[in-house]
Amino acid sequence: MAVMTYRDALGRALDEEMARDSRVFLMGEEVGEYDGAYKVSKGLLAKYGPARVRDTPIAELGFTGAGVGAAIAGLRPVVEWMTHNFAFLAMDQVVNEAAKLRYMSGGKLSVPIVFRGPNGPAEYLASQHSQSLASFWTHVPGLKVLAPSTPADAYGLLKSAIRDEDPVVFLESELMYAWKGEVPEAEFLVPIGKAAVARPGADVTIVTFSKPLRAAVEAAAALAAKGVEAEVIDLRSLRPLDEAALYESVRKTGRCVVVDESWPVASVGSHVAYLVSRECFDLLDAPVALVSGEDVPMPYNHGLELAAQPSAAKIEAAVLRALYREV
Amino acid sequence: MAETLLMMALSPTMSQGTITKWKVAEGAAFTAGSVLCEVETDKASMDYEAPKGAVLLKRIVAEGGKAAVGDPIAVIGKAGEDPGPLAAMAETMASPSVPAAVAVAPSAVETAPAMPRAPSFASAASVPVAAAPMAGAPDAAAPNLDGPSAPSSYPPSSPLARAVARELGIDIRKVRGSGPNGRVVERDIRSAAAGGFAAGSAAAGGLATGGLGARGPAVAQGSAASSSGPAPDRRLPVSGKRAVIAKRLSESFYTAPHFYLKRRIDAGPLMALRETANAGRDKPLSLNAFIVKLAAEAIVRHPYVNSTWEGATILERSSIDIGLAVALPDGLITPVARDCARKGVAAIDEELSALIAKAKERGLAPSEYEGAGFTVTNLGSFGVEEFTAIINPPGSAILALGAALKEPFVGGDGTIGVRRAMALTLGCDHRVIDGAAGARFLATLVSLLEEPGKALL
Numbered sequence: 062m063a064v065m066t067y068r069d070a071l072g073r074a075l076d077e078e079m080a081r082d083s084r085v086f087l088m089g090e091e092v093g094e095y096d097g098a099y100k101v102s103k104g105l106l107a108k109y110g111p112a113r114v115r116d117t118p119i120a121e122l123g124f125t126g127a128g129v130g131a132a133i134a135g136l137r138p139v140v141e142w143m144t145h146n147f148a149f150l151a152m153d154q155v156v157n158e159a160a161k162l163r164y165m166s167g168g169k170l171s172v173p174i175v176f177r178g179p180n181g182p183a184e185y186l187a188s189q190h191s192q193s194l195a196s197f198w199t200h201v202p203g204l205k206v207l208a209p210s211t212p213a214d215a216y217g218l219l220k221s222a223i224r225d226e227d228p229v230v231f232l233e234s235e236l237m238y239a240w241k242g243e244v245p246e247a248e249f250l251v252p253i254g255k256a257a258v259a260r261p262g263a264d265v266t267i268v269t270f271s272k273p274l275r276a277a278v279e280a281a282a283a284l285a286a287k288g289v290e291a292e293v294i295d296l297r298s299l300r301p302l303d304e305a306a307l308y309e310s311v312r313k314t315g316r317c318v319v320v321d322e323s324w325p326v327a328s329v330g331s332h333v334a335y336l337v338s339r340e341c342f343d344l345l346d347a348p349v350a351l352v353s354g355e356d357v358p359m360p361y362n363h364g365l366e367l368a369a370q371p372s373a374a375k376i377e378a379a380v381l382r383a384l385y386r387e388v
Numbered sequence: 389m390a391e392t393l394l395m396m397a398l399s400p401t402m403s404q405g406t407i408t409k410w411k412v413a414e415g416a417a418f419t420a421g422s423v424l425c426e427v428e429t430d431k432a433s434m435d436y437e438a439p440k441g442a443v444l445l446k447r448i449v450a451e452g453g454k455a456a457v458g459d460p461i462a463v464i465g466k467a468g469e470d471p472g473p474l475a476a477m478a479e480t481m482a483s484p485s486v487p488a489a490v491a492v493a494p495s496a497v498e499t500a501p502a503m504p505r506a507p508s509f510a511s512a513a514s515v516p517v518a519a520a521p522m523a524g525a526p527d528a529a530a531p532n533l534d535g536p537s538a539p540s541s542y543p544p545s546s547p548l549a550r551a552v553a554r555e556l557g558i559d560i561r562k563v564r565g566s567g568p569n570g571r572v573v574e575r576d577i578r579s580a581a582a583g584g585f586a587a588g589s590a591a592a593g594g595l596a597t598g599g600l601g602a603r604g605p606a607v608a609q610g611s612a613a614s615s616s617g618p619a620p621d622r623r624l625p626v627s628g629k630r631a632v633i634a635k636r637l638s639e640s641f642y643t644a645p646h647f648y649l650k651r652r653i654d655a656g657p658l659m660a661l662r663e664t665a666n667a668g669r670d671k672p673l674s675l676n677a678f679i680v681k682l683a684a685e686a687i688v689r690h691p692y693v694n695s696t697w698e699g700a701t702i703l704e705r706s707s708i709d710i711g712l713a714v715a716l717p718d719g720l721i722t723p724v725a726r727d728c729a730r731k732g733v734a735a736i737d738e739e740l741s742a743l744i745a746k747a748k749e750r751g752l753a754p755s756e757y758e759g760a761g762f763t764v765t766n767l768g769s770f771g772v773e774e775f776t777a778i779i780n781p782p783g784s785a786i787l788a789l790g791a792a793l794k795e796p797f798v799g800g801d802g803t804i805g806v807r808r809a810m811a812l813t814l815g816c817d818h819r820v821i822d823g824a825a826g827a828r829f830l831a832t833l834v835s836l837l838e839e840p841g842k843a844l845l
Contacts, residue, residue, distance in 0.1 A: 315548045315574060346548035346574040347567075385567050385575070387420050387441060 063246055068238040070212035071101045071177075074219040075139065077248065079109055082137060085223055086113040088124055089141030089178075098143045099179065099238050125151035125176065129159045129228075132174040137223060142178035145194040145232065151176075152197075159228040160203030175222045177231035180208075181272055181322050182359055182370060184236070191359035191366070193323040195271070198230040199299045199332075205253055206299040208232040210274040212242040214297055217251030225253065232299075234272045256303035258310070262290035265380050266310040268333055269320035270296040273371050277320050280376035291380060299329050307333065308340050315346040316383040320371050325353035347383040352376050390445055390465030392474050395455040396564045398427055398434040399751065401628055404456040405429045407436075407449050417443045417467065424462070432751035439566045445471035458541065545572035556581045562628075583636070629719050640781045644697070644817040648776050649826050651834050655792040655810040658682075661840050665733070676712055677737035678840070680764055683787060684708045684728035685843040686833040687762060693829050694761040696782040697819045703782075711760030711780055714744055721747050722780055724760045768792060774811030784817040785826070787833075812837075 065073070079085045086109075091098045093106040093116040106114040117124035121142060128138040142148045148155070155176060162170045182191035198206045207222055207229060209215040215233070222229040259274060260281050269277045274295050281291040292310050296302065311317045317337045321330025334349040355369040378388045395405055405427040412418045412425070423435040424444070442464040449461040463471035543565050545553075549572045553560045556577065563580045565572035626634070658678060666672040687694045687708050696703040708729045711722035723743030725736045743756055763780040768791035777788040790811035799805050812834065816826040836843050 343547045343551055346546040385573050 062243045064241050065212055065244050066238065067212045067215050067233070067240045067242070068099060068101050070216040070242075070244050071219055071233065072103055072105070073244075074216045074223075075102065075105060076108070078220055078223045079105065079113060082223075084135065084137045085139065086115065086131075086136060087139045087141060088115040088117055088128060090117055090119055090143050092116060092141050097141070099235065101233075101238070102141070121147050121150040122154060125154040126158070128174055128176075129154050129162075129172055132159070132172045132228075133162065133170055137173050139175045139177060139223060142176065144178055144190060144235075145180040146190045146192060148176070148178070148194065155198075155204070155228070155230070156201050160201050163227065164203060171226050172228045173226050175219070175225075175229050175231055177219070177222075178233060179235045179238070180232040181234050182354070182366070183234065184366070185361070185363065186359075187361040188358035193232075193271075193321075193354070195232055195299060195321070196323050196328040198232075199329050200327075203228070204300060205229040206232065207253065207297065208271040208299055209251070209297055210237065210271050210295055212240065213244045214251050214257070214295075216244050217249055218253065218297065220248075221250045221253050224250075229253075232271055237272055240275075251297070254298045254301040254303055256306035257295045257297055258292060258306075259295045260291065260293040262292035262314070264290045264292075264314055265316040265318060265383055266292050266294060266307070266314045267318050267320060267376060267380065268294045268296065268307060268310075268330075268337075270299060270329070271322070273320045273322050273376075276371055276373040277376055279373035280380065283373065283377050284380055287381075287386075289380065289384060289386075296329075296333075302333070302336075304336060304340070307337055311337050311341040312344055315344050316380075317341070317345070318350045318352060318376065318379045318383055320352045320376055322354050322371055324356050325351060326356060328353060347385065350379040350383050352379050390463055390469045390471055390474055391569055392448075392460035393424075393462040393464050394570050395427075395449075395457050395459050395461050396436070396570070397457045397562070398436065399429050399432060399628070402429040402457060404454055404459075405434075406454050407451055407461065408433065410447060410451055412444045414444055414446055415467075417441070429751075432746075432753055434753060439570075440568075443467045443469075445469055446475045448475055458543075543570050543572050546574065548574045549577050552577045583632070627718060629721075633719050636781055637778050641778050644779055644781075644784070645819060646776075646779060646815050647818055647823060647826070649814045649816070649823070649830050650774065651812045651814075651830055652809050653812060653834050653837050654797075655808045655837070658837055658840060659792065659808055671741075673733055673737045674740070676764065676766055677733050677740060679766075679787075679789065679837070680710045680712060680725055680728055680736050680740070681731075681733045682836045682840060682843055683762060683764060683833060684710060685836055686829060688729050689832050690825070690829040692825060693785050693821060695784050695820045696761070697784060697817060702820055705761045707761075709759055709761050711757070711763040711783070712740055712744075713763060713765035713777075713780070714747060716747060721752060722757050722760060722763060723747055723752060724757060763787070764789065768810070774813055776813050777815050779815055779817055784820040785829075786815045788813040788815065810837075 075087060079087070087102055087105060092102045093111060093114045096103040096106070102114060125140055125148075128140040131138045142151070159172045159174060162172050180195065181193040195206065195208060198204055205222070205225065205227060207218045209218045219231060222231055260278055262281065267277045267281065274293070277293050281293050284291050292314060294306060294310055317334070319330045319334045319337075321328050321333075323329065325331060330351050330353055334351050337349050338345070352371045352375050354371065357369060360366050360369060381388045398405065407425050408428050409426040411423050418424060418438050419441040420438055422438050424438050425436045427434050427436050443466060445463045445465050447462050449455045449459075455461050463474045465471070542561055543563070545560055545565065546567070550560060552574055553563070558577050558580050560572055560577070563572050563576050564570075566576050567573040658675075662673065662675055662678055691704060694705045694708055696705070707727045709724050709726050710728050711724045713720055713722050723740060725731070725739045725743075728736055731739070743752065746752060746756070759782065760780060761783050763777075763783055763786045765777045765786060766789040767775055768789055772790050773793065774790040775788050777786045779786045792808045792810045794806055795809045796804055797807050797809070812830065814826055814830045821829075
């Protein structure tokens with residue numbers, strides 16, 4: 062078992078998959094000569110050469126479309142967006158081409174491609190570069206959407222994504238790249254569509270994914286000191302969604318708090334809250350709560366920036382309210 | 389958002405209460421669990437504890453005013469919020485100024501509570517719509533005039549609470565909700581199941597015209613049948629108090645392994661002491677007060693008797709709180725004399741007399757009958773010579789006293805004499821108190837009862 066960063070776990074997965082399958086290649090802005098804007102692809106250009114680690118112009122629609130074409134033609138591209146904020150420009154290629162071609166070709170075409178890069182607010186990046194696109198991607202039938210929050214899951218899910226026969230959108234985070242965790246040295250895959258119990262508990266279920274996992278686990282520790290044992294579910298895979306894991310947990314606890322750093326309207330979090338309300342209705346002791354980002358463009362002022370995002374304190378308060386306890 | 393605070397059932401049979409004193413001023417903030425007002429019910433004067441923290445925006449029921457269970461008594465919310473719409477609505481609803489409502493009172497008042505508990509009612513925007521049906525109070529009340537059956541008024545409740553209530557056989561209408569707008573949530577059902585109103589956390593009872601209504605048919609049945617042959621059997625409703633007695637004593641008898649130790653004492657010295665002490669007193673000290681005091685002294689010497697089995701732990705109490713079983717027409721109650729080790733016989737007697745008088749008049753508050761670490765029960769006045777008793781939880785032992793009767797005995801020098809003897813039966817919970825431990829305590833108690841002066845040592 063080795064302790065490594067989320068960044069290095071992704072790099073290891075890319076390296077292993079490129080070594081395993083010569084059809085796999087990486088393309089994006091700064092992925093080659095600069096070793097990646099966030100150093101995920103460090104050393105890959107030197108190892109695999111410019112044919113398989115391709116620096117692209119600053120033209121998201123163009124290189125994302127090139128990736129989709131390469132996938133249709135039989136390669137297995139990994140397209141890196143410097144951040145998902147820039148992927149708005151490429152949305153037509155992802156939503157209208159990659160996600161639909163298997164369906165519209167009557168199964169004759171497949172698009173085995175991975176779109177990856179940091180997603181969600183980091184720090185000091187203002188409105189245009191501080192948003193989560195999780196809900197945008199998860200909305201689309203034909204896409205798979207993965208959001209690992211530990212180095213081991215980042216490694217195991219990226220390998221599964223590269224091997225998948227359909228387009229996968231992979232959500233990382235600037236702040237998570239430096240997070241460390243244990244990753245087994247032997248090769249392994251994490252299956253797509255399976256949630257993980259990040260912390261077991263019997264009193265309340267906290268459902269989250271990606272970066273807010275840390276705040277959820279922190280809140281759970283603070284709650285434990287107050288005698289509340291929270292179960293923290295890390296979705297890992299947003300589409301397909303592991304509904305069974307949600308219901309199993311909420312059937313045990315009768316209370317559910319969903320945490321999603323996206324805006325609250327029509328989000329992955331609000332969808333999860335709807336599913337739990339529908340499927341566990343007769344077992345709920347309190348309305349399902351949603352702790353989300355505030356419904357505003359991200360403020361640049363750092364104090365407001367932090368206040369606009371889910372925090373351990375907000376999660377703790379939501380849990381106490383779900384338990385009808387004083388906040 | 390501002391919301392109305394409803395009168396809740398503070399005892400199992402309470403259908404309405406009088407607010408004798410408000411403890412929180414309008415505009416003042418209060419925390420969950422703090423006392424908002426004192427409420428006099430049919431049985432007792434009880435504290436109304438805040439189900440949550442907020443600011444008291446407006447009192448709807450003034451001091452001295454009455455409110456049926458479920459009626460709004462105040463508007464609470466955040467500082468500075470306008471209580472106006474809610475207060476106006478609540479007053480329209482509860483006030484007899486609506487002529488139609490007066491005509492059908494009091495049942496109209498009792499049917500009303502179902503409405504204000506609906507969450508939408510708390511929203512000012514919904515007021516006109518929600519208030520409209522209330523103006524037609526006669527409609528709402530009409531079914532209630534048809535017969536004696538109690539109105540079935542369900543409080544808002546969580547789905548989980550309803551499921552747990554079904555599973556445990558709890559009538560959700562009799563549970564006080566601690567959630568927003570009086571929502572009954574899981575913990576309310578669980579605490580109702582664990583001890584009902586006696587546990588103090590969930591008042592049973594409620595909207596019942598229940599007692600009267602349910603008895604009605606049985607009585608009618610009896611009189612109708614009297615003309616032809618023997619009267620039929622009667623099936624009586626179980627009062628809240630009877631249900632609590634049944635539940636607590638069953639639980640004690642079936643979970644605590646009881647064993648009994650018996651001794652006979654020479655009651656002569658104790659009787660003589662009581663006689664001496666009472667000489668010149670206007671009000672004589674009761675024999676029970678002496679026995680409670682001497683039992684406390686014996687517990688001081690054997691503190692393990694004053695304990696509670698908690699499963700993983702045993703709670704050994706520092707204060708010696710002794711309950712005395714008292715028979716009332718509607719069932720047993722056990723007022724508790726607190727901290728008896730530090731009190732004299734006169735103080736204990738005074739405390740017990742006051743509690744017994746209150747129990748007979750208005751009923752006791754839970755804090756006055758709960759938490760005895762040891763209990764004394766005496767059936768001597770009924771001529772019972774000796775008997776065994778069921779341990780009164782949370783205590784682990786109970787002392788049953790028979791009548792002090794004259795009997796022949798063989799003295800130390802072999803001569804036959806006559807003495808006043810009393811049978812003592814100590815019931816113990818074997819999980820906490822072993823046979824020898826119980827016997828040692830009983831030996832000390834016997835020695836103190838036969839020679840009370842030893843208590844001074």
